[in-house]
Amino acid sequence: MDLLVKLGNIDRRVIYILLILATLVPLVRPIGLPFSVSEATKKFYAAVEQVPAGETILMAIDYSVGGGPDIHPQGQAVFRHAMARGLKVVFVAFVTEGTEFANQIIAEGEKMAGKTYGVDFVNLGYVPGSEVAISAFAQDVLKVYPKDVRGNVTADLPIMQGIATVADFVLVTEFATGIPGPSEWIKQVGTRYNVPLAIGVVTVMGPQTTPYYQAGQLVGLLSGLKSAAEYEVAMKAPGLATAAMDAQSIDHIVIVLFIILGNIAYFAGKGKKGR
């Protein structure tokens, strides 16, 4: 009984070391656990798949560096899908770091054969003002973004021809770690302009974003690294997110085991006191 009670007071350094091992070992020696693609991810994928080749979609990169590893693979996967389908992608950001993350995604696009900056994709950069800026952008894209991040006049870029308001994008996607996020984009873009809106969020925002998806206000929803991995599987192009799934699984098991051990120790201690 004493041993069970002691389980409740395991040195936290033991927990830390086990978590490090649970993360590193599957990354070095992948197990390859299979997983299915969720309905929300399938619908996001289908929304991109249904856009006719040659049309332009919007990708708003509204995430910070903290949540980057959880959500950046989503942006990369959706961009790769769009490029593979021959779509054009306009990047914007209403979070300061978003511009750099968009640059990182675009750097991958510039290595793709036959893809050119300004023709197939463009990064319009960051604008302060959060929800107000999103609303102004939705009403008049060129007024809010007279130039892109490279100093080009936006109106002169081939990709921007025919784009005046947010309604001119066939599909709007947003990736968020906080504010601005789903709520702001639904209020200012999805509802007002009746444009299909698909959103990717970090794992912790998934539960609070699900009501919007269920209500039909979002045509697709990606939630965290797991959804990025599912998207890669849907594309039949496994990448970094898929590789990280084993580590996430083992981490979850370790945390759950410690929670169970803590509860066993709690009830063992309670029984001892009762006697």
Added chain:
Amino acid sequence: MRKEIPLAIAFVTGFVVLLEYFFLPAVPASKAWATMLQQWGIVVSGFAMFVAATNLVLVNVKKMDPKRNKEWYNPVLLLVFMFGMAFIGLFVGERTATYQFLFTKMYQPLGTAMFALMVFFIASAAQRAFRAKSVEAALLLAAGIIVMLGRAPVGELAGSWLPNLTNWIMNFPNVAGNRAIMMGAALGATATAFRALVGIDRSYLGVD
């Protein structure tokens, strides 16, 4: 007049933006007014960032005195990196190797590491505090364990029942709870916004 003018500005701004949002077909001219106000909002937000940076400098300069602050080097480091990053971004260029090194090799890994450290604290805290002390706590514990396992690929090894149960928790109890919170918060926000619009709530002016 020190109170009346800001109140009038807030009322007119809020009224015009609401007019454009809800009654655009009835008042087409409101679109041009609202667009202009939103453009001003972007400019004001830009200035707000400048004010925030100035405030950060003023607060940290005070903390740089070694006699008063044993960790005086922390504000020094903060200001050196803040001005260094701003200088390189503005005068050397965002697309240069120096800026990219600072962002991708320093800022990005440091920010990511801070976020990743949470897993250790969460695991340690969960082991010590996540106890089934009551029926409600037991339900929360069970739901947490089911969702943690069901949302990871390992959950699918147990069969389809675990992912299905996870989806049910996420799609019904979770959505019902979140929807109730969102509706309550929205009603509260509407009431607060109305109070600010008509000048009942003046806390944004620094007045009770």
